[in-house]
Amino acid sequence: MSPAQRDDTGAGAGGLDRAAAILAAFDDTHRELTLAALVARSGLPRSTAHRTADKMIKLGWLDKPHDRYRIGNRLFELSGLAPVRHELREAVLPYLQDLYTATRTTVQLGVLQATQVLVVEKITGHRPMPMLSQVGGMIPAHCSGIGRAILAYSDAATVDTVIEAGLVRRTPRTITSPTALRRELAAIPERGLAVDREEGNIGVSCIAAPIFGPLGQVVAALSVTGPTAVVRVDRAGPAVRLAAAASSRAYSHRRVPLSGTLD
Numbered sequence: 001m002s003p004a005q006r007d008d009t010g011a012g013a014g015g016l017d018r019a020a021a022i023l024a025a026f027d028d029t030h031r032e033l034t035l036a037a038l039v040a041r042s043g044l045p046r047s048t049a050h051r052t053a054d055k056m057i058k059l060g061w062l063d064k065p066h067d068r069y070r071i072g073n074r075l076f077e078l079s080g081l082a083p084v085r086h087e088l089r090e091a092v093l094p095y096l097q098d099l100y101t102a103t104r105t106t107v108q109l110g111v112l113q114a115t116q117v118l119v120v121e122k123i124t125g126h127r128p129m130p131m132l133s134q135v136g137g138m139i140p141a142h143c144s145g146i147g148r149a150i151l152a153y154s155d156a157a158t159v160d161t162v163i164e165a166g167l168v169r170r171t172p173r174t175i176t177s178p179t180a181l182r183r184e185l186a187a188i189p190e191r192g193l194a195v196d197r198e199e200g201n202i203g204v205s206c207i208a209a210p211i212f213g214p215l216g217q218v219v220a221a222l223s224v225t226g227p228t229a230v231v232r233v234d235r236a237g238p239a240v241r242l243a244a245a246a247s248s249r250a251y252s253h254r255r256v257p258l259s260g261t262l263d
Contacts, residue, residue: 015052018044018048018049018052019052019056019061021042021043021044022038022042022044022049022052022053022056022062023061023071023075024042025037025038025041025042026070026071027137028133028134028137031070031071032068032069032070033068033069033070034067034068034069035049035050035053035069038053038069053069056072057069057072059072059074060072060073060074060075061074061075087251087254088109088111088120088211088219088220088251089109089120089121090254091247091250091251091253091254092109092121092211092220092222092247092250092251093121094250095222095243095244095246095247095250096109096121096123096222096243096247097123098243098246099222099224099239099240099243100123100125102239102243103224103226103235103236103239104125104127105127105224105225105226105230105231105236106122106123106124106125106127106129106132106224106225106226107122107123107222107223107224107225108121108122108123108132108146108222108223108225109121109122109146109220109221109222110139110144110146110147110150110220110221110222110223111150111219111220112141112147112150112151112154112158113138114161114165115140115141115142115161115162115165116138116139116140116141116147117138117139117140117141117144117146117147117150118136118137118138119133119134119135119136119137119138119139120135120220121135122134122135127226129204129225129226132201132204132225139200140168140170140200141162142162142163142167142168142174142175142181143167143168143170143174143175143196143199143200144196144199144200144206144208145194145195145196145206145207145208145221145223145225146194146206146208146221146222146223147162147194147221148184148185148188148194148196148208149188149193149194149208149209149210149218149221149223150210150218150220150221151185152185152186152188152189152194152210153189153210153212153217153218154218159182159185163178163181163182167181170199170200170201171198171199171200171201171202173197173198173199174199174200175199192209192241193207193208193209193233193237193240193241194206194207194208194209194210194221195207195208195233196208197228198228203227203228204225204226204227204228205225205226205227205228205231206223206224206225206231207223207224207225207231207233207236207237207240208221208222208223208224208240209221209222209223209240209241209243209244209245210244210248211244211247211248211251212248212251212252213248213251213252214251214252219251220251221244222240222243222244222247223240224236224239224240
């Protein structure tokens with residue numbers, strides 16, 4: 001088999017790396033890309049990007065209805081098999097819906113991924129908040145309610161990793177001091193809630209609570225996010241805590257079979 005044929009099949013780590021570079025070129029603000037944009041954002045040579053993208057279209061990983069590439073439906077189908085969606089989301093979704101009904105404010109579910117939070121689910125109702133990340137998007141852990149709710153119950157190494165990555169200032173209210181962040185995380189278990197007051201977006205506040213797995217380990221967090229004047233701890237806090245506790249029970253029950261052993 002010639003080098004060109006090996007490249008066309010995408011065999012080996014090189015082919016996977018090229019496919020990964022193309023997938024990484026897409027994000028919330030770049031959902032459709034021309035070939036030129038795909039080349040620029042992936043860093044691949046034009047011929048390699050074109051050849052790899054054509055192969056990904058045949059696999060259903062990409063779609064190209066006109067002159068622009070976009071993520072294919074096959075990846076959407078596969079994403080439903082990931083535990084974070086198949087198990088966590090399905091267990092928690094009813095309680096997210098209850099929380100939205102109780103607060104009528106955007107509700108989110110997220111998990112920690114390295115130093116950021118991956119948004120797993122989001123309910124906005126009729127009051128969308130475009131400044132917030134979409135499902136599948138990432139938000140900084142250090143200045144988000146969900147991130148802090150998870151970090152407060154994580155081990156020291158996880159917190160250190162987030163701090164060492166840099167506490168970027170998103171707004172004038174963002175906590176950027178490692179000492180101040182550690183102090184804030186230490187206060188969360190006592191009140192059972194993490195609070196973000198306009199640290200990620202001006203005018204937007206968030207109240208979050210952790211979700212635990214069957215062994216008592218933190219696995220995710222849910223939150224209520226909205227205009228600061230609306231999102232208040234005394235009003236939304238009890239509903240957030242209740243939803244998180246119910247979600248923890250539901251997820252733990254789903255993860256523990258009748259035999260009492262973990263999957």
